[in-house]
Amino acid sequence: MNAFQKIFDWKTYIFTALAVISFSTFVAILFGQTIPGIILTFFKVAGVYVILGAVFIFALAWFLxxxxxxxxxxxxxxxxxxxxxxxxxxxxxTMFKTHDVAWSFMKQYKEMYPLYNFALVSDLPKTDKPTIFRYI
Known part of the structure; x- marks a missing residue:
């Protein structure tokens, strides 16, 4: 074997090239598909939970x-x-226990006395003035 054949040993170069290509393919798949897929899946699920949490908080606040x-x-x-x-x-x-009955009588009074207007009023606790619920 001469010096030229020792420097250019084709077997070594082929194995090195295959190792570099396979490692670069592994790295490309890892950073191009696997890691982004895991991160995107996490953020999709996390986004769903954030939206559902916001809807729940809004519904609870609205209900209260x-x-x-x-x-x-x-x-x-x-x-x-x-x-x-x-x-x-x-x-x-003029005095009623329930809102619906008072509203029904108010509508009847409006038909009987068209020149009058009627207000459905109640005294709520912690208020100084009466509160008007309906006015026709």
């Missing part, structure tokens, strides 16, 4: 805000004349 905390015990129907001043109509019922 929307439901009346102190329901009135009594409702009063107050008639107003054409000038917007409180008035009294003899023979009508």
């Amino acid at each position: 805000k929307a439901r009346p905390h102190n329901r009135p015990k009594e409702y009063t129907v107050v008639p107003f004349d054409v000038f917007g001043k409180k008035s009294k109509i003899e023979g009508i019922r």
Whole structure:
């Protein structure tokens, strides 16, 4: 064997080239598909949980805000004349225990007395003024 054959031993170069190609393929697959796939899957699942958590928090806040905390015990129907001043109509019922019954009577009174307007009013705890629930 001469010096040229020792320097250019083809078997060594072939094995080195195959090792470099296989390692680079492994690294390319690892950093190009495996790791990004794991990270994308994690963030997709995490995103779903973040959105579901936000929806749950919003729904809970809305539920706590929307439901009346102190329901009135009594409702009063107050008639107003054409000038917007409180008035009294003899023979009508004005005190009610439930909102629905008071609203029903208010609609009936509006048909019977078209020149009057009616307000559904109640005194809520922790307030100085009566609260108007409906006005027709």
